Amino acid sequence: MTKVAFIGAGNMNSAVILGLINAGVSPSNIMVTNPSPEKREKLAQAHGILHTANNVEAAEFADFIVLGVKPHLITQVTNDIANQIDVSQKCFISVAAGTTMAQIQQSLSGKGSVIRVMPNTPSQLGLGVSGMYACSQTTEQQKQVAQEIMQAVGIIKWLDAEAQIDDIIAVSGSGPAYFFLFMEAMETKAKALGFSDNEARALVQQTALGAAQMVVENDISIAQLRENVTSKGGTTQAALNTFREGGLPELVSNAMDSAIARAKEMAQDS
Numbered sequence: 001m002t003k004v005a006f007i008g009a010g011n012m013n014s015a016v017i018l019g020l021i022n023a024g025v026s027p028s029n030i031m032v033t034n035p036s037p038e039k040r041e042k043l044a045q046a047h048g049i050l051h052t053a054n055n056v057e058a059a060e061f062a063d064f065i066v067l068g069v070k071p072h073l074i075t076q077v078t079n080d081i082a083n084q085i086d087v088s089q090k091c092f093i094s095v096a097a098g099t100t101m102a103q104i105q106q107s108l109s110g111k112g113s114v115i116r117v118m119p120n121t122p123s124q125l126g127l128g129v130s131g132m133y134a135c136s137q138t139t140e141q142q143k144q145v146a147q148e149i150m151q152a153v154g155i156i157k158w159l160d161a162e163a164q165i166d167d168i169i170a171v172s173g174s175g176p177a178y179f180f181l182f183m184e185a186m187e188t189k190a191k192a193l194g195f196s197d198n199e200a201r202a203l204v205q206q207t208a209l210g211a212a213q214m215v216v217e218n219d220i221s222i223a224q225l226r227e228n229v230t231s232k233g234g235t236t237q238a239a240l241n242t243f244r245e246g247g248l249p250e251l252v253s254n255a256m257d258s259a260i261a262r263a264k265e266m267a268q269d270s
């Protein structure tokens with residue numbers, strides 16, 4: 001049975017662990033590490049998975065090692081593991097933004113295989129999106145298992161070029177936060193209009209859920225769905241005009257470019 005180690009008990013790894021458990025993976029095949037006992041013990045207790053403070057012990061246990069620490073720590077962690085055990089048969093899956101394949105491979109002295117994955121937090125509901133890019137040493141079997149791990153938490157897209165990881169970050173990796181910001185702004189205004197906290201939250205979340213579900217279930221374009229809400233000369237048109245006058249479409253494009261630029265900057269800093 002494939003064994004998976006998760007280095008770091010943070011947001012992203014917790015999401016993938018939860019997804020795997022929900023998908024029926026045996027907890028005894030999953031080990032999580034974290035320097036502080038609280039976070040890893042909480043996860044271990046919640047799911048019955050194994051835990052340790054020792055990254056090398058976890059890497060020894062597993063065939064697949066999911067690197068879920070902050071980008072600047074990735075190569076430190078992989079270098080430390082590769083200095084202490086034979087990693088030639090291991091497959092490292094890095095979910096870090098802005099740490100390149102070359103940087104990770106170098107830290108492993110070229111041993112083992114590396115797959116860069118860019119998931120997102122809706123993975124914890126099984127509604128994630130993951131972009132995946134594998135190094136040339138990755139075997140078909142390793143690619144298949146990595147794909148199964150990420151498919152347990154959502155849809156995946158294999159990428160042909162590593163640079164596309166940064167594009168996926170801008171779309172789906174950071175994307176949930178764009179929608180949260182929008183929902184927060186609507187919630188704040190709903191409260192200002194006099195709705196209670198609970199009412200404002202319920203109104204906004206159901207609207208967002210309904211809109212997303214309409215996109216999923218209809219075979220027409222998103223633009224058409226928008227037009228269907230927009231009566232000529234009506235209230236929606238008035239609101240959308242205000243968004244356009246404020247430059248919303250350009251702002252979204254600029255924001256996504258900022259995410260891409262930041263991913264590239266982070267690669268320089270790593």
Ligand SMILES: NC(=O)C1=CN([C@@H]2O[C@H](COP(=O)(O)OP(=O)(O)OC[C@H]3O[C@@H](n4cnc5c(N)ncnc54)[C@H](O)[C@@H]3O)[C@@H](O)[C@H]2O)C=CC1
Nearest residue numbers: 008009010011012034068069070071095096097119120121
């Ligand atoms: N949060 C998100 O939506 C997404 C995050 N990512 C990537 O996932 C990675 C982790 O991000 P988050 O989960 O948000 O961060 P986080 O801060 O929630 O989790 C990182 C965890 O690693 C632990 N840690 C620190 N040093 C460690 C070490 N030497 N060994 C083991 N564990 C250690 C920390 O205590 C913390 O619990 C980042 O590289 C980020 O780029 C990727 C896609 C989406």
Ligand SMILES: O=C(O)[C@@H]1CCC=N1
Nearest residue numbers: 096097169173174175
């Ligand atoms: O904000 C970040 O850097 C990470 C990568 C995508 C989502 N969170």
